[in-house]
Amino acid sequence: MTDLPVSQRPRERLCALGPQALNDSELLALLLGQGRRGESAVDLALALLAEFGGVAGLASARPEELARRPGIGTAKAAAISAAFQLAARARNGPERLPPLSRAADIARAAWPLFAGARVERLLVLICDSRNRPRQRVFVAEGAIDEVAVPVREILNTVLRHDGRAFALAHNHPSGDPAPSLDDRRVSTLLAAAASTVGLRFLDHVVIAGEDWRRAAPLEESVP
Structure with a gap:
């Protein structure tokens, strides 16, 4: 130049x-x-x-x-x-995001960070005691159709950022937002693990393009 x-x-x-x-x-x-x-x-x-x-x-x-x-x-x-x-x-700063009161709020907060992603990524939305997002942190990345779920790393990430509650979001690059049985198992596992360390697990959503679905825990009926 x-x-x-x-x-x-x-x-x-x-x-x-x-x-x-x-x-x-x-x-x-x-x-x-x-x-x-x-x-x-x-x-x-x-x-x-x-x-x-x-x-x-x-x-x-x-x-x-x-x-x-x-x-x-x-x-x-x-x-x-x-x-x-x-x-x-x-x-899309988390300081401008409203409290995460329902699954749609989680999807709205997470969606911009998955734009253009070609592999599965796992995002943790860390919240304060009023469910207001403080941080959004990617904790894992996988292949085109799978991502490992590091439960201990997720909980440590929330605690490290002084979170009191958290939500989970991951993407399906295939374009199909339907949660798998494994996705729902993850929700069940995280809900149980969070309670053992005094955290609140809010929900888990699957994002695919502009669409999303809730990955309900196994004990809940499919919405």
Whole structure:
């Protein structure tokens, strides 16, 4: 980017005009910092956007996918993933979420964090004593159709963040939100485990695209 006139360099333009004045490739180039031999940071940014289908595709790309691209590597891939995660948290900060009074509230709070996910991920929504979300933490990631449920890690995560209650959400990349028998068993197991350490288990939802279903514990009838 040093080959460009000062007035045309992304960093200088951002400082003078604000980030809204920059296009997608220029903003990404600032994250990358530098390109590689024969390819400027802007050129590298353009190639990345083309390869992943624009900003939305890039946001859902996994760090290891980004790192495989020549000129990116682990550090730049991590910076890109971190930037998109910060943006998602800014848009959907838990401090703006209402108390989790029902399954629909849990789905609404969790859904933005699963956008573009291509493997199953397990999210814990950590709440205070009034069921108000304090933190949303991913605790596991699995294959295309399964994710291990680390019960001890879930409970430790809630306690580590001074939670008093928690809910669980995971996604079905297949597009079918219907909970499996194992999903319902997880709900039953977590409800029992939570009570032994003084926590309140609120509910468990399965998200698939824009749809969701409640994974009711086994002792409850299917809604």
